Amino acid sequence: MGSARNRLGATAEKLAAEHLSRLGYTILGRNCRFRTGEIDLVAREGGCLVFVEVRSARRRTEVAPAETIGPRKQSRMLAAAAEYLTENDLWDSQCRFDVVEVVFQSGGSADIKVWKDVLEEF
Numbered sequence: 001m002g003s004a005r006n007r008l009g010a011t012a013e014k015l016a017a018e019h020l021s022r023l024g025y026t027i028l029g030r031n032c033r034f035r036t037g038e039i040d041l042v043a044r045e046g047g048c049l050v051f052v053e054v055r056s057a058r059r060r061t062e063v064a065p066a067e068t069i070g071p072r073k074q075s076r077m078l079a080a081a082a083e084y085l086t087e088n089d090l091w092d093s094q095c096r097f098d099v100v101e102v103v104f105q106s107g108g109s110a111d112i113k114v115w116k117d118v119l120e121e122f
Contacts, residue, residue, distance in 0.1 A: 012056030012102035012110075013040055019100065019112045025050065034083040037076030041100075042084060049093040051081045053118075056102045060111070069099070074119060 017027050020043055028049075029042040041052035055068060069077070077097060085091050099115040 008056055008058075008104070009054070012100075012104075013054045015102050015110055015112060016052065016054045016100035017041055020052070020114070023114070029084075032080070032084060034080045036079035036083055039077070039080050039084060047094060049085075049090060049095045051077065051084070051095065051097050053077060053097070053099045054102065055099055056104065058104050060103045069118065077119070 013030065017030065020041070021027060023045075025043040025045045027041060027043050030040070032039040032042055039051050040054040041050075043050045043052060053069065053073075081095065081097070085093070085095070096117045097119040099118045101111075101113045101115065103111045103113075105111065
């Protein structure tokens, strides 16, 4: 069995995918691994291909999840997305990067928030 952190992350990714589906996204892939990095979720919203980074926490903080993605992680996300686009011949697609924040509450529930177009902010 994986560590508690890995289990928390896997649960967060499952909840994020379910939440995005309820919002009208179509989930195309989960944990897409490439030589250059990993994409937690790949989805489509309307005509837009969305690469999703899932961030989980046991409590809410003052820092927005997009702010926790440093330059190195951004580079890996971009490189992995480029590999996905190449492998699937989707370079003509409109794309964006979203972050889904999953904050677990003490009662077992979770608060979920979607931050769209996060790499535009950097």
